[in-house]
Amino acid sequence: MFQKVAIIGGGAAAATLVSELLERRTPRPLHLTWFAGSAQPGRGVAYGTPSERHLLNVRAASMGMFVSKPGGFLEYAQALDPTVKGSDFLPRRLYGDFLQSRVDAAIKNAPQFGHDINVMPFAAESLVPSPEGVAVGYGDEEAHVEAAVLAIGSLPPRPLAGVADAALASGRYVTDPWPYLAGVESDDRPLRVLVIGLGLTAVDVMLDLSARWPNAHFTALSRHGHLPEPHLAAASAPGDDGTDLVESMRDDPNVRGWLHRLREAAESADDWRTVVDGMRPYTQGLWNDLPASERARFLRHARWAWERARHRMPPQVARAVGKLEAACKLTRMRGRMQSVSLRMDGDLDVVRRETGKDTTVSETYDIVIQTVGLNTDTLRTEHTLMRQLVIDDLVTPDRMGLGLAAQPDGHLLDGNGKPRGNLFAIGSLLRGALWESTAIPEIRKQAQSVANMLTAK
Incomplete structure (x- = not known):
């Protein structure tokens, strides 16, 4: 059992693990040091938004914090508003309140279980694991613990290739939309806005800005030009438990065959969403079955389609986006951004290549906002702690840019590819090992598993 444990990160994954540990009866008391980077941790980027337009894309009944109490969030929400139903998609702000x-x-x-915790409003800047323990550096200080867990969430977004330094310095090219949304003001001008990416973040950005910028026109650019699929209005269960489909996929672990089987299952189902949802308990195991070459093939050719089907919009969000398109305030385009440069008049010149064509098109925008999803590339990140770990060869970056190399149980691998007994991760850093590793239903299972290992006799 590890008594002195450091938890590094201030978002939902860290909050879940902290709560999981502090509410346990253990053979010996726990002494936790939480490097949260904030005096009020728990929300992180995902649940820090104050906007009522930003909704959870998982129904309230499935958003509990603990494996043993999956309905905890629904109980919390119903205590505030008895009309809330388990099938509702509630504001992410409310979920942040619940976490806190x-x-x-x-x-x-914690004291009634004999535990104590020191919440540090600082970010950990260095980490040195050894057989004797882990040294965690912050500022000019250092803390010594027996084990550490990285729960830092997504890494800071990096500008896409082709964005000129002058465009970045102008403030008109937005790399991280969340701080931008927090400070943006209302504007009645007919702004020309380009959004690069068409996932759930892009949808949140466009809905929020369209309310503050009523005369703006949004152009959304992505490789395939498709919005996320919508959820059904009412919750539905799979027609069967999905085991036949999963077993057939395990017998032949290749992406092309898998897509063929999924299409067949979707065509025979009452609704294709039940097939995708029915696979969720098996996705991590299927990912583990895929050879590295097939994982790379999936990322190149099928990732966009899977994520569009897997990470869906609440019905009311889909309707709101539909209204933007019907009012000619949103145009979707298929293609890739090639370059962004700053013009003499202060506008941004964007060169894009249309999908399936060799020609490029140049257009001018007032604002360009990057919404290309989670950054999990630990090899190229500017994140201080992650750079130190990688440069010092203390961890191994995932070869496909999906976090860190790790065992499925969360043990991180050292620079030689061997598991470290006292260094763990949960959340998005485990995408390479688990693929499905960013949503609360998966994170709470990881938190329970890591807590079991930390407190084992």
């Missing part, structure tokens, strides 16, 4: 309330309660109740 659970963390606060766990910290308050």
Whole structure:
């Protein structure tokens, strides 16, 4: 058992693990040091938005914080509003409130289990694991613990290739939309806005800005030009448990065959969403079955389609985006951004290549916002702690840019590819090992598993 443990990160994954540990009865008391980077941790980027337009894309009944209590969030929401239903898609702000309330309660109740926790409003800047323990550096100080868990979430976004330094310096090319949305003001001008990417973040950005910029026109550019699929209005269960489909996929682990089987299953189902949802308990195991070459093939050719089907929009969000398109305030385009440069008049010149064509098109915008999804490329990140770990060869970056090399149980691999007994990760850093590793239903299972290992006799 590890008694002295450092948890590094201030978002939902870290909050879940902290609460999981503090509410356990253990053979010996725990002494936790939480490097949260904030005086009020728990929300992170995902649940830090104050906008009521930004909704969870998972129904309330499935968003509990603990494996043993999956309905915890629904109970919290119904205590505030008895009309809330388990099938509702609620504001992410409310889920942030829930996380903070659970963390606060766990910290308050920790002494009755004999535990104590030191919440550090600093980010960990260095980490040196050894057989004797882990040294965690922050500022000019250093903390010594027996084990550490990285729960840092997505890495800071990096500008896409082809964006000129002058465009970045102008502030008109937005690499990270969330701080931008937090400070943006209302504007009645007919702004020309390019959004690069068409996932759930892009949808959130466009809906929020369209309310503040009523005369703006949004152009959304992605490789295939498709929005995320919508959820059904009512929750539905799979027609069967999906085991026949999964077993057939395990017997022949290749992406082309898998896509063929999925299409067949979707065509025979009452609704294709039930097939995708029915696969969720098996996705991590299927990913583990895929050879490295097939994983690379999936990322090149099928990732966009899977994520569009897997990470869906709430019905009311889909309707709101549809209204933007019907009002001619949103245009979707297929292609890739080639370059962004700053003009003499302060506008941005964007060169894009249309999908399936050799020609390029140049257009001018007032604002360009990058919304290309989670950054998990640990080899190229500017994140201080991650750079130190990689440069010092203390961890191994995932070869496909999906976080860190790790065992499926969360043990990180050292520079030689061997598992470290006292260094773990949960959340998005495990995408390479698990693929499905960013949503609360998966994170709470990881938190329970890592907590079991940390507290094992």
